[in-house]
Amino acid sequence: MPTQTIIITLIALLIFSYFLGQKRSIAVSSINNGRRDLHSRPHYYGYMVAIWAGIPAVLILLLWTAFNNSIVTSLTISTLPESMQTQSKDSLGLVVNELRNLADSGQIADEADPIKREAASHYQRLQGISKLAKTVIVLVVALLGMIYAWRLINPELRARNVVEKVIRVAMILCACIAILSTVGIVFSVLFESIRFFEAVPPSDFLFGTKWSPQTSIRSDQVGSSGSFGAIPLFVGTLLISTIALVIAVPLGLMSAIYLSEYASKSVRAFAKPTLEILAGIPTVVYGFFAALTVAPFLRDLGESIGLSVASESALAAGLVMGIMIIPFVSSLSDDVISAVPQAMRDGSYGMGATKSETIRQVIIPAALPGIVGGILLAASRAIGETMIVVMAAGLSAKLTINPLEAVTTVTVQIVTLLTGDQEFDSPKTLAAFALGLGLFVITLLLNIVALHIIRKYREQYE
Template identity: 75%
Template sequence: MSLNTILITLLALLVFSYVIGRGRSLAVGKRQSNGRRNLHSLPSYYGYLVVIWTAIPALIILALWTSFDGKLISDMTFSSLPAEMQAQGADTKGLFLNEIVNLAKEGQIDQIEDPVKRAAAERYASLQNISKLAKTVVVLGVAILGLILGLRLVKPETRARNKVETVIRWSMILCASIAILTTVGIVFSVIFESIIFFKTVPVWDFLFGTKWSPQTAIRADQAGSSGSFGAVPLFVGTLLISLIALIIAVPLGLMSAIYLAEYASPKFRSFAKPTLEILAGIPTVVYGFFAALTVAPFIRNLGESIGLTVASESALAAGLVMGIMIIPFVSSLSDDVITAVPQSLRDGAFGMGATKSETIKQVIIPAALPGIIGGVLLAASRAIGETMIVVMAAGLSANLTFNPMEAVTTVTVQIVTLLTGDQEFDSPKTLAAFALGLGLFLITLMLNVVALHVIRKYREQYD
């Protein structure tokens, strides 16, 4: 059976195990005088208990088998080759095995003229068929065995609810651990590659250098073989565009949220809020086209009409469009937290003679400030990580400037540029992407620390 077929069969077996487990609990539970059965838990929990016994061992074996069978089959196939082929380098072995695997999967074994390749492809196909058959038998056999063992546990005194909730709790812990370990793995991988980069390029030159030109030559005798890795222009460009975007998004988003939550009628709110949130669903490439074809020419023409020199690609154009894009992140979250402010705070302010505007400014906004800051932080992170709009509207020029009328670039754009195409991951040019990622991570971390400090301060005041 294929993997999809095994999963579908397992799903059908799980439905059957729930039905039979629940039915068995009703059968073994004796009905008492009050109409209830002498079961510790509800019958559904006994069904879930049988499902757990049926599913978990089978799924673990299926996951492990699927993860390792490809490597084992490849090793067994390669071990059957002649000794002179096994003595070849790792790259040659990999190319040979890839060719064999592709020919076996495409069913073109009969078209192979080389007898050694044909024998290897036939052995690979044979081992693969054996593995599929064995995997099907073992997985379904373990599932059926788990079903039988689970049914033996269906007794009136079995604490089925406790057992099921324990499994669910450990499943949640496992999911949380996977998320945490994934984050830790990403951070450590970026740090490891950055350390390798900083062995070639000094940290001081990277953090405080003002020239970014990561192009390196193939040969040492070519011009510009060392490259320039001063990241200051990239971080300045990132902060400049993000600041412009936040200047646009925060006031518009916050004012929109206040109006929708406090002033708008329910009918208008039900129409305006979904319409505003549509902005978050527009692809960023569409924003990029809009910025490059409409906003940037308009800003350039407007600047020339008043005597200013505006580049065809500018930070202002990218920041304006990016600000429009992140308005829903501020408005939607701010609207939710403003709406969640207890009505008793409003009534207390009105009872003391405060007007509606005074209540909003002095009571509602301070009480909702932690959530508002969270929305602003989310919008800032979205702006810092945006790539497509910057590529199309601000360009790729790493200029150290605070002038929004000039072309700049951002950290994320340079990361994409450095990792695009065929690259060697042991060159400073490619490793610079990991150093930039580490710097961006530290900036985002500092933003989170500042936001948490503000949130704690106001939570202590209004709790």
């Protein structure tokens, strides 16, 4: 039976065992004063029987599927002649692959080599046995589990506690998957970064002011000396993010205040979703908006007042990025401002405060943790943004804080380092991981600051 069929049969069996358990619990209970004297409600007994039938069987199925191939393969290899077994690992792998293909294609008889023919049919036989054994064992274990749990059922059995414990473990596993993925990503970035720092000293990376990640294959090539000073990149990132935040924070906050305090219901119903659409526009669209509309406009504007603006400028990228992150600020701030209790407003109005005084001195301070959260979310979005910068701010790693010049950012450099055919052992590619680690540390610090601010003000906010 193929695995899919086993799974379907198993599901049918689980549904059956659920009803079996439920029925059984009702059958073994007696009715006193109109209530059954069961410890748990009948469906818990059903779930318990299903759990007993399901979990061991599924575990066996998983393990079997995971180890089946390697066991069958090693069994097959052990039947091969001594000379073939002692070959190098690579050529043994080739032979095994050949045997597998032979067995799967069903053309064993066409093979000229009798040893291989023999081995391939052995392999085929083993796989057949394994499949049959898997079907039988899984279904038998499921049935045994079902019967065992069914026999356990009596009115004193604490089925609800069993079921709740299993569900709790399942939830812990779900949480673990998220946590382990994070840990895995961090470590993979960390190990690659360590490899990078073996080639390039950390001080050069952290404090160098020249970024030109060109390494060469032959030492006599032009540009053979790569330099990996990350400062221009981080300064570029900071510059563009700052411009974006300077745009987004006032605009977002003001629109949030308007939406929550001044706008009529109908305006709000229309304006809020419209603002949120901004967050749904793909960043690549913002990118060509920045490159084709905003950047030329800024350049012409600069020319007309006698400033030289690069055709790809940090200002253009920052402006468009600022527009892009407005919804992060406005939407979250609007939610927290609306959540400030009416009692706060009444208290302030009741003492003769005007609306603007109330907003500035009572509502904004009360909503501050949420507003800071929104701003930091927007900031990490700005720091991580790539597409707009690629298209509007250029690739040249210039160390400048003049927003009218072209700069580049960490994320853009990671993209250029890793696109195309790359060898994953040169400092050039490994530098991408070090940059990624740097970004990760910065966003982590931002989050810590955010949490600190929120915690500091939260206790004052009822």
